[in-house]
Amino acid sequence: MNGPVCLGIVGCGSVAQNAYLPLIVNLIAHGHVRSVVASDVDPARLEEVRAKYPIDRVTTSAEELIGSDDVDIVVVLTSMPSHGELALKALQAGKHVLVEKPMATTLEAGRELLEAARNAAGWLVCAPHVQLSPDYQELLRRIGRGDIGRPLLARARYGWDGPDWGTWFYAPGGGPLFDLGVYNVTSLTGLLGPARRVTAMSALSRSERVVEGELIRVQTDDTFQLVIEHQSGALSTVTTAFGMQKYRGPAVEVYGLEGTLQLLGDDWAPDGLEYWSNAAGAWQVFDSRSRYWPWTDGLAHLVNAVRTGEPPYTRPDQAFHVLEIMLAAMEAARTGVTQELTTSFVPPEPMPERDRGDAHRIHDRVHEDAQS
Numbered sequence: 001m002n003g004p005v006c007l008g009i010v011g012c013g014s015v016a017q018n019a020y021l022p023l024i025v026n027l028i029a030h031g032h033v034r035s036v037v038a039s040d041v042d043p044a045r046l047e048e049v050r051a052k053y054p055i056d057r058v059t060t061s062a063e064e065l066i067g068s069d070d071v072d073i074v075v076v077l078t079s080m081p082s083h084g085e086l087a088l089k090a091l092q093a094g095k096h097v098l099v100e101k102p103m104a105t106t107l108e109a110g111r112e113l114l115e116a117a118r119n120a121a122g123w124l125v126c127a128p129h130v131q132l133s134p135d136y137q138e139l140l141r142r143i144g145r146g147d148i149g150r151p152l153l154a155r156a157r158y159g160w161d162g163p164d165w166g167t168w169f170y171a172p173g174g175g176p177l178f179d180l181g182v183y184n185v186t187s188l189t190g191l192l193g194p195a196r197r198v199t200a201m202s203a204l205s206r207s208e209r210v211v212e213g214e215l216i217r218v219q220t221d222d223t224f225q226l227v228i229e230h231q232s233g234a235l236s237t238v239t240t241a242f243g244m245q246k247y248r249g250p251a252v253e254v255y256g257l258e259g260t261l262q263l264l265g266d267d268w269a270p271d272g273l274e275y276w277s278n279a280a281g282a283w284q285v286f287d288s289r290s291r292y293w294p295w296t297d298g299l300a301h302l303v304n305a306v307r308t309g310e311p312p313y314t315r316p317d318q319a320f321h322v323l324e325i326m327l328a329a330m331e332a333a334r335t336g337v338t339q340e341l342t343t344s345f346v347p348p349e350p351m352p353e354r355d356r357g358d359a360h361r362i363h364d365r366v367h368e369d370a371q372s
């Protein structure tokens with residue numbers, strides 16, 4: 001077991017301040033992280049994070065952070081179009097890397113990153129981290145052992161009204177499929193395996209929005225409906241938009257010849273399972289296996305991997321396949337032509353029970369301490 005690690009965060013906006021840094025505070029408190037360097041092109045953002053969080057050093061140069069000896073893991077939390085380039089530089093500098101989704105915004109940049117990861121000294125962990133949630137793992141285990149027979153169909157959805165910050169969410173290289181649907185495509189390919197074809201339709205519900213107090217023109221479609229044909233023959237759909245208000249109902253449903261399994265909540269914030277079995281003739285409801293599982297868990301997972309030497313569970317080749325599905329869906333929506341996919345991956349088996357989620361255990365303990 002190696003000692004606590006040094007983190008370098010690139011991009012100190014919403015997701016850094018509201019999600020990853022609170023997790024990092026827990027990782028420091030539990031002796032997993034020793035120091036944190038933060039970088040942003042905006043010096044005001046650096047002052048904000050330094051005032052709120054235990055940051056040892058700040059820099060406006062991502063390159064300087066990436067090249068520093070006091071950084072073991074580079075955490076790329078910038079706007080989407082810069083992910084591929086920053087993650088590639090960090091891998092080339094010999095660092096371990098966590099990159100927020102999507103891993104890149106073009107297939108060429110994604111392929112370059114995947115190839116770099118195959119030859120790199122460090123590991124690459126790509127968000128989203130949905131496969132690490134204990135509820136997802138239970139769903140995967142039940143599908144794999146045949147609880148619902150052969151899966152035929154599945155559906156997944158995630159949407160909301162959309163960010164009122166970050167104009168880049170509404171510019172080319174942004175949009176709800178890269179930002180939100182990516183969770184669903186990751187869940188569905190993890191549960192049903194790689195895809196061979198995809199088709200989609202997309203629409204624009206509002207051509208103007210107020211972002212950071214300014215009226216802007218929306219340059220990407222904000223509403224998507226995908227149909228994915230998996231290599232197994234199963235068909236799945238993804239519903240995602242910047243414009244959905246509220247929903248009730250499971251995030252993911254998987255239908256088999258002998259039953260149905262549902263993941264409750266959202267796939268990034270799961271809340272247990274429901275299971276219909278023909279044999280039992282009844283619905284069964286299973287409470288969440290970890291009510292406080294954080295969707296940032298990939299970072300705790302990578303920190304644990306670096307400390308123990310155990311390779312991460314999530315694989316960049318799945319993130320690359322998910323990227324191809326999303327790009328092909330956008331092309332199908334643009335042209336009206338179903339797209340054949342060229343990439344694939346081997347879905348990992350369910351995690352052994354003992355390995356399921358070290359971060360969520362930290363998180364559960366923090367909540368239990370706060371309540372006692």
Ligand SMILES: NC(=O)c1ccc[n+]([C@@H]2O[C@H](COP(=O)([O-])OP(=O)(O)OC[C@H]3O[C@@H](n4cnc5c(N)ncnc54)[C@H](O)[C@@H]3O)[C@@H](O)[C@H]2O)c1
Nearest residue numbers: 011012013014015040041042062077078079080100101166
């Ligand atoms: N906000 C969320 O709730 C959320 C949730 C999950 C994932 N994400 C993902 O996290 C990423 C960031 O989202 P956000 O909402 O925090 O965006 P944001 O716009 O609030 O923050 C991005 C930050 O990155 C900085 N930045 C941009 N390019 C940079 C560069 N080259 N070097 C250093 N800093 C740079 C910007 O100045 C900004 O402070 C996106 O990929 C998003 O999809 C966001």
